[in-house]
Amino acid sequence: KAGVTQTPRYLIKTRxxxxxxxxxxxxxxxxxxxxxxxxxQGLQFLFEYFSETQxxxxxxxxxxxxxxxxxxxxxxxxxxxxxxxxxxxxxxSSFIGLAEETQYFGPGTRLLVL
Amino acid sequence: GENVxxxxxxxxxxxxxxxxxxxxxxxxxxxxxxWYKQELGKRPQLIIDIRSNVGEKKDQRIAVTLNKTAKHFSxxxxxxxxxxxxxxxxxxxxxxxxxxxxxxQGTTLQVKx
Numbered sequence: 106k107a108g109v110t111q112t113p114r115y116l117i118k119t120r121x122x123x124x125x126x127x128x129x130x131x132x133x134x135x136x137x138x139x140x141x142x143x144x145x146q147g148l149q150f151l152f153e154y155f156s157e158t159q160x161x162x163x164x165x166x167x168x169x170x171x172x173x174x175x176x177x178x179x180x181x182x183x184x185x186x187x188x189x190x191x192x193x194x195x196x197x198s199s200f201i202g203l204a205e206e207t208q209y210f211g212p213g214t215r216l217l218v219l
Numbered sequence: 220g221e222n223v224x225x226x227x228x229x230x231x232x233x234x235x236x237x238x239x240x241x242x243x244x245x246x247x248x249x250x251x252x253x254w255y256k257q258e259l260g261k262r263p264q265l266i267i268d269i270r271s272n273v274g275e276k277k278d279q280r281i282a283v284t285l286n287k288t289a290k291h292f293s294x295x296x297x298x299x300x301x302x303x304x305x306x307x308x309x310x311x312x313x314x315x316x317x318x319x320x321x322x323x324q325g326t327t328l329q330v331k332x
Contacts, residue, residue, distance in 0.1 A: 153318025
């Protein structure tokens with residue numbers, strides 16, 4: 106099976122702009138989780154989607170949003186970008202998102218906000 | 220709240236030595252504890268995991284132990300090799316938090332040839 110894929114791999118934006126990142130899960134996986142990875146804060150959970158519904162959400166401002174499509178592909182959007190949003194954004198997929206399921210990570214999208 | 224503490228933040232060992240990384244979690248409802256390895260510029264990859272009904276699990280040179288009473292779990296790597304050099308993350312999850320892993324801050328392991 107193909108692994109989790111993310112596009113684009115790299116992005117450079119300026120403050121105030123918005124950005125959309127895409128994640129395609131492993132075939133058959135219906136749960137997609139998003140994480141932000143920074144040197145200072147480590148890996149932090151953003152949100153999780155299952156069957157086109159956001160089931161769980163982390164402690165991020167409303168500028169961070171997402172959605173999931175009927176084929177389980179997911180997008181996340183960050184509006185009004187701030188310098189502090191520069192990070193590696195990782196998505197992970199699992200079969201149905203149960204706590205005991207393995208999450209498989211994509212390669213990430215590295216976002217730089219200038 | 221939910222928290223996972225990981226120590227040490229950096230670890231340097233000689234090739235062939237053992238390495239131990241320790242994590243402590245705060246939420247007693249946590250029941251799944253994976254360990255991920257992330258090489259520079261790569262995605263995190265699962266190397267081993269343990270569930271709360273098991274005390275220890277081994278996979279070749281890697282083992283994980285879990286002490287539910289102390290809310291503590293550890294990764295043990297024996298006969299370390301230079302290719303073990305990477306950042307290792309522990310994580311925890313619980314049934315009421317679908318799709319959510321709480322990660323430790325990571326340990327940078329350097330194995331010197």
